[in-house]
Amino acid sequence: MGAAETASRTRNEHLTFRANRDAGRHGWLRLTPAYSHRLVAEALERCGRQRPVVCDPFSGSGTTGLVAAEQGHDAHLVDVNPFLVWFAAAKTRNYRPDELAEVAEVAAHIVRQGPGVDAAELWQPPLHRIERWWRPEELAALKALRYLIDETDLPPPGTDLLLVALCRTLIAVSDAAFDHQSMSFASRDSGGDGAPARTWARWEDDVGAVLAGAATPLPGRVAAHLGDARALEEDLPRCVDVLFTSPPYANRMSYVRELRPYMYWLRYLTEPRDAGELDWTAIGGTWGVATSRVGSWEPTQELPLDGELAEVCERIRDSGGRNAELLARYVHKYTDDMWRHFRSAAGILNPGGRAIYVVGNSSFFGEVVPVQEWYAQLLVEAGFRDVSVTVIRKRNSNRALFEYAVEATRP
Numbered sequence: 001m002g003a004a005e006t007a008s009r010t011r012n013e014h015l016t017f018r019a020n021r022d023a024g025r026h027g028w029l030r031l032t033p034a035y036s037h038r039l040v041a042e043a044l045e046r047c048g049r050q051r052p053v054v055c056d057p058f059s060g061s062g063t064t065g066l067v068a069a070e071q072g073h074d075a076h077l078v079d080v081n082p083f084l085v086w087f088a089a090a091k092t093r094n095y096r097p098d099e100l101a102e103v104a105e106v107a108a109h110i111v112r113q114g115p116g117v118d119a120a121e122l123w124q125p126p127l128h129r130i131e132r133w134w135r136p137e138e139l140a141a142l143k144a145l146r147y148l149i150d151e152t153d154l155p156p157p158g159t160d161l162l163l164v165a166l167c168r169t170l171i172a173v174s175d176a177a178f179d180h181q182s183m184s185f186a187s188r189d190s191g192g193d194g195a196p197a198r199t200w201a202r203w204e205d206d207v208g209a210v211l212a213g214a215a216t217p218l219p220g221r222v223a224a225h226l227g228d229a230r231a232l233e234e235d236l237p238r239c240v241d242v243l244f245t246s247p248p249y250a251n252r253m254s255y256v257r258e259l260r261p262y263m264y265w266l267r268y269l270t271e272p273r274d275a276g277e278l279d280w281t282a283i284g285g286t287w288g289v290a291t292s293r294v295g296s297w298e299p300t301q302e303l304p305l306d307g308e309l310a311e312v313c314e315r316i317r318d319s320g321g322r323n324a325e326l327l328a329r330y331v332h333k334y335t336d337d338m339w340r341h342f343r344s345a346a347g348i349l350n351p352g353g354r355a356i357y358v359v360g361n362s363s364f365f366g367e368v369v370p371v372q373e374w375y376a377q378l379l380v381e382a383g384f385r386d387v388s389v390t391v392i393r394k395r396n397s398n399r400a401l402f403e404y405a406v407e408a409t410r411p
């Protein structure tokens, strides 16, 4: 076994988003914070209940909902990001064969027409420095594609599939690299005359891949809600048997930042400020305006683990690192938000219901933030019992960083 393979095994990469690539609908879009469908499948099989109602209150790309539906369970998904709610709904819906045939027909028509469309005057997303994302030839093809999708009169489920394919294509032909934990820009030496043709061919392939996934019937039903995991009772009654989820980690990763290209092309973002505003509504968000708000955030409630939390925050402050004060507040606010979530989760779980959180710890200036321990304590304080913490995998070359499963039962 080579060194890279050994490292990949120790990090259990088959439990990360990488495992989703060739797994039908699970591979529709690559979202790095997504977990592997296998992790969810094993947990749902392990729960040993007949047709549990499943809930994922931080549902992201909808992995939990799709696995639940594949296993014949009903599921409720909640996310604060409207693009992800749209995507999860498209990914977990049942499509009739006649609907899919119509989509294939419309897509073929678009591919025939597309190369002849003059894109000069067409709408393009107001994405900052768009030229860093796409060369002019690819941008023109994407603009024509978006225009032709807008012009179709397919009912929404069909249009959604064309847009999912557009999302795949726009990343495939962009200069953004998704090989890291989050996005960066890579230089490419392609482009030129062949680029538009490649973009159309790529979209045609992407439509094919999306339609192939959509053809698989799902025995369970999924409802995707735009909502807040800190106030689940606003969207759901007490009906949940298994809560399986992965909340944001306390590592300053911004989902809105990673999702920007999709969100602009699908018009969920119309101006740069919106991205920061949306990130402020997310737990752990610090993109744009959210950063300055975290900087002046003050707690309004006591947390049951105030002592330990205060010590960690104090050590982060004392580290003298860049933005240490901001990061100390960030960790405090993150924990405060998760406390709100745990109390809310207790309100939607049926007696005997099981909650499973997949979460990674984090580190600022060498100071480890042991969120898995804090989750365990907060769950007990929120009324849960039988709490356990197990290591799922090592995350990267930093020796202190792991991913954990924190599990608890609601009495």
Ligand SMILES: C[S@@+](CC[C@H](N)C(=O)[O-])C[C@H]1O[C@@H](n2cnc3c(N)ncnc32)[C@H](O)[C@@H]1O
Binding pocket: 031, 033, 034, 035, 036, 057, 058, 059, 060, 061, 062, 063, 064, 078, 079, 080, 081, 084, 227, 228, 229, 230, 245, 246, 247, 248, 249, 255, 281, 282, 283, 284
């Ligand atoms: C780690 S990701 C989940 C990824 C998911 N397990 C998957 O496989 O795609 C965390 C998600 O939490 C969402 N989120 C953040 N704050 C939230 C809140 N207050 N309520 C609901 N969802 C929230 C983010 O938008 C993000 O999609």
